Amino acid sequence: MGEVCSDSQRIPTFRTLKSSERGGEKNKNWFRIQKNDVIFLWTLKDLGLLSYNNSSKLGLTADQIVENYGLASGAIYNQDGLSLNWTNFIGSNQQDLSFEFEKYNNNYYLKSVSIRDLHGLSSKKTSKEQKENSDDSAYEFRLTTEEYQNLMKGDKNTGKGGTPLSEILKKHRASVEIETEKKITSEGEEYKSNRVLANVTYQVNGDYKTLLFVAQPDGEFLYIGSKRF
Structure with missing residues (x-):
């Protein structure tokens, strides 16, 4: 806590x-x-x-x-x-x-x-990474293609086996939105399920990807996939 x-x-x-x-x-x-x-x-x-x-x-x-x-x-x-x-x-x-x-x-x-x-989740870069990424803000909100492809996608319903969100944020700071899963309908937004999701958007090779993580019983969030921003 x-x-x-x-x-x-x-x-x-x-x-x-x-x-x-x-x-x-x-x-x-x-x-x-x-x-x-x-x-x-x-x-x-x-x-x-x-x-x-x-x-x-x-x-x-x-x-x-x-x-x-x-x-x-x-x-x-x-x-x-x-x-x-x-x-x-x-x-x-x-x-x-x-x-x-x-x-x-x-x-x-x-x-x-x-x-x-968030306290305890500031970006940590090696000296090599600092030299390769002189713009700190651009670095923090960006994933390399290799980093993106190496994310472990967990079970689409439970998140089991997925990469923890905390691991990514410790290296690449980003804004995070947390709320119950929703969907767009002809009448506006409505709840799609009772799962709590965390959404994080990064730039990946010139494109923007929103990564999706599902909350776990212990409070961690595990990666279940991505969508275009």
Whole structure:
């Protein structure tokens, strides 16, 4: 499970969702962290173990996540839902991710998670790789043809035997989208199954591929195939 870090220099943090809705406009101190406040450092496995909205049931509520994992760095309300952000750019404990919640019966339920940076999954390049790839951002969001072809494709339903997403992200940083599997219909999007998938897009030999990974009972994500971006 992830860790917590304490830092009095972090950006304003919401204490609870209820207090932010109730007292935000009247008292900005509701949102300010105190000296000993902590922020949870998420891991990929933490995110893989969360319960997301699907066709059978609603996911975790925003209050449940805050109560179990700690304060968010920020919250944005809109007509249809809520976005909670966990950001920390100080020292080695860097992370940048947002949770999207859908509003239903005056509560907010977890729909998806977007990862831009995650603690413990920064890119690690050898000196040879650094010389061959002077543009760090281009390197991080790109796979060579050989790397792409060497990915182990697991069982299309369970992911068993597939390459773990964590192994790829440790070498090639990329944005990750996590949510329950969906499909496009004539009436819009709808849930295709109750599987939780992680989608990651890389450039491969001038083309863009979206890699698909299915969540496992231990929170890991295993590779099941790709599609053109």
